[in-house]
Amino acid sequence: MLRPRSALLTSLDALMALDDTRGGHEGLERAALAGAAEALEKQKLRATQRIRLRLFSVAADYTATAAWSALDARQGDRAYALLGKALYLAGMAQDPVAEMRVWNSYAMLARQRGEHTEAVDSAQAAQATPITKRDPFFASLAHARAAIGHSDLGDRQAAIRSLGYAQEALEKAELEQPRPSWMAFYGPAELTAMTAIVRDRIGNPAEAEAASHKALGSIPLHFRRNRALATTRLALAQLHQRDVDQACATASGVFELMKGSPLPGRMRSLLGDYYRDLITLAPDAAVAREWGDRYRAAWRRD
Known part of the structure; x- marks a missing residue:
């Protein structure tokens, strides 16, 4: 028997909590893919279009979670394939939040592969998703991801400018507004941690050290x-x-x-x-x- 949709979402939140503690691993990836399969099977049943779209969205989130687990485990080829599936499902769901999530992960994967221009392009694709216009919290993450890409390319000015955009967007965001569990990691502390990466990459290790200390004081x-x-x-x-x-x-x-x-x-x-x-x-x-x-x-x- 298929679990109700609320149970699927609860299980997804539990997987994200496991990732926060342990990181990506095969067990998490398998569980996420099972959740995606269950959501897709459920949407095949006769239901309203609204429910079908929501189940496609749940499947996209589960698949993106599996992709993230593979990325964190440095299984790049598998992560890339899963991100493609997640982006397709996000499109089927007409879900800009899931789409933004996938582009954010694409940016991280590109950096992992040393494809820094593609990392910036992916971050900019994340910036272009409709959710960033409605919620500056998402825009902040996309700009921060772009800042890391620019720093890897050695473009100091663009990196600092993107960090500024990320900070401005975060200051405009309502931090207590409910958001998907996969975004729970982000906020002032994580932006400070990402700032440390950028500062070290552009040759400011003292500022990077200060940012890292600040981040660790609040993560x-x-x-x-x-x-x-x-x-x-x-x-x-x-x-x-x-x-x-x-x-x-x-x-x-x-x-x-x-x-x-x-x-x-x-x-x-x-x-x-x-x-x-x-x-x-x-x-x-x-x-x-x-x-x-x-x-x-x-x-x-x-």
């Missing part, structure tokens, strides 16, 4: 994966200022934050970036060798 504790990522970014900013001892101590905290759960692929990759910078900038430092010896197996483990 809710239950967003464990996001706090661990922000901690890694803090370590990178400290390292880029040649504060090697402090950077290694900070990076070690990531493993404590994620204790009891495997590191998601995206986090392992970022820690790999940290370690490569560490041995490049301080190849002879004893603390660098000790950090590598102690944590190499942990951050490489699947």
